[in-house]
Amino acid sequence: MPKVDPAVMRLAIRTGVRPVLSARMPLRFQRPLIAAASLISARPGGITRRDITLADRSAEQASHTTSDSRTMVLYLHGGGYTLGSPSTHRPIAAYLARSARATVTTLDYRLAPEHPYPAALEDAVAAYGALLADGVPPGRIVLAGDSAGGGLVLATALRLRSSSAPMPAALVLISPWVDLSLSDLNDTRDPMLTAPWLRECARRYIADGTLADELDPLHADLAGLPPTLIHVGSDEILLNDAQRLAARAKGAGVDVTLTVLDGLWHVVHLHSGLLRAATQAIDDIGEFVRHHTGSETGHPAGAE
Numbered sequence: 001m002p003k004v005d006p007a008v009m010r011l012a013i014r015t016g017v018r019p020v021l022s023a024r025m026p027l028r029f030q031r032p033l034i035a036a037a038s039l040i041s042a043r044p045g046g047i048t049r050r051d052i053t054l055a056d057r058s059a060e061q062a063s064h065t066t067s068d069s070r071t072m073v074l075y076l077h078g079g080g081y082t083l084g085s086p087s088t089h090r091p092i093a094a095y096l097a098r099s100a101r102a103t104v105t106t107l108d109y110r111l112a113p114e115h116p117y118p119a120a121l122e123d124a125v126a127a128y129g130a131l132l133a134d135g136v137p138p139g140r141i142v143l144a145g146d147s148a149g150g151g152l153v154l155a156t157a158l159r160l161r162s163s164s165a166p167m168p169a170a171l172v173l174i175s176p177w178v179d180l181s182l183s184d185l186n187d188t189r190d191p192m193l194t195a196p197w198l199r200e201c202a203r204r205y206i207a208d209g210t211l212a213d214e215l216d217p218l219h220a221d222l223a224g225l226p227p228t229l230i231h232v233g234s235d236e237i238l239l240n241d242a243q244r245l246a247a248r249a250k251g252a253g254v255d256v257t258l259t260v261l262d263g264l265w266h267v268v269h270l271h272s273g274l275l276r277a278a279t280q281a282i283d284d285i286g287e288f289v290r291h292h293t294g295s296e297t298g299h300p301a302g303a304e
Helices: 006-016 027-037 087-100 119-133 148-162 195-205 239-251 276-293
Strands: 047-054 057-064 072-076 103-107 141-146 170-174 228-233 256-261
Touching (some): 027 087, 047 119, 072 087, 072 119, 072 148, 119 141, 141 148, 141 276, 228 239, 256 276
Parallel strands (some): 072 103
Antiparallel strands (some): 057 103
């Protein structure tokens, strides 16, 4: 598929997506508009998709012809805890299934404000438990997510640690939102997100207004977490969140890798197949997944 100029994509996001993600726009309009916008995306060949039920929640599985069925990525989509679904994140799931040679299961967790905290977290923990119950070894499971889903991955890992449950092989956090207090935003260049929208999402998700560690995992004790890969754009609103998280994780003894994608924005990975840099970012994640799950081979980086 022909590649899109990053400047053109940035302009399209600023003029087409950013106005939808406004604190003033009702969710009843935001949700279908974002779902429609997600249809403008690329998909690699060789992908099989199927609907499943995981711990009483709907989920969507993507696998590539080269996927190893023993390797599982449990993916938690972004959307400020208020919107998004497995269908909006199909590009990431498909390209990640190919690059990681894994089955990628995207969970349709409950959304706020209809279901505030801890509903999404409970769904994620239950889904991970269901994979274990189905016989998937924890050493072959990677928890991954973007934006709010990245924060949810971290909160899930903290919940698993506190309950002494088997930990997954690794964590992947794409543009993670881990500071719901919004204390240190880099909001001058991001073409997609604004501080007012994030504040409104946080208000909807935090039912009683109290920030616990699971709601604000940046400030939690991170010791004992699995190897963690963090991707973030240099031009995005959550850059400082990612940098602070990486520093705190390293200080807690976590094997953490921070990759700053130069000149790119929030969850650029959604544009895999359209932007070369996005596809390369997914390939980097795929290599990380293969390494930490014991898989020796994968799809050649950058291949179309």
